């Protein structure tokens with residue numbers, strides 16, 4: 705059984721998409737990040753970065769004690785290896801899948817996150833910051849659009865790379881983007897949206913509702929974190 709520490713955000717959706725697609729049994733432990741549940745000692749023991757998602761596999765392939773993993777990219781890779789699903793196994797296919805997974809982790813995710821922060825959450829609307837991240841997201845959408853011109857999915861076959869990227873494009877308007885400018889990306893986006901497992905993953909998320917990140921209480925917890933926030937002694 706996979707114990708998933710989860711909240712319905714783009715990084716959380718990545719993992720429920722995988723688990724639904726692969727029909728892997730799992731149990732959700734909600735981590736209400738707007739209430740500060742990412743700072744409990746129990747959660748920090750498996751996710752020292754005080755971020756969800758995180759997971760514990762209590763039936764690892766090599767047996768022995770449970771294995772815990774944090775970071776959504778590492779979780780997707782762990783689960784793909786555990787199940788033998790959704791990452792090509794041949795050397796070249798695997799390299800394609802991993803490049804696009806890491807591209808999301810280092811580019812599309814962080815840039816879209818900052819984009820969303822400065823455009824939608826920051827009280828002070830800083831035109832330079834908004835433009836900077838909107839433009840970078842726009843460039844990254846252009847990169848995906850090129851990539852998808854001659855293949856159905858980012859790695860060729862459907863893979864964890866698509867599961868990592870898609871949630872960061874939902875909805876494109878939140879990130880100041882228009883899919884009509886990216887026809888190949890638009891086709892991929894609708895294909896992703898229509899996958900039954902993707903629909904189920906988003907549906908599962910609807911039962912967990914907390915304070916929006918614009919709420920003053922949630923803002924105090926989520927924004928302005930420093931080393932003092934995570935210092936243990």
Ligand SMILES: N[C@@H](CCC(=O)N[C@@H](CS)C(=O)NCC(=O)O)C(=O)O
Nearest residue numbers: 713715737755756757775776777926
């Ligand atoms: N690089 C991490 C990022 C995870 C992340 O930023 N999670 C956010 C929600 S999307 C979170 O848990 N935030 C809690 C906080 O900021 O304290 C991953 O991909 O897993």
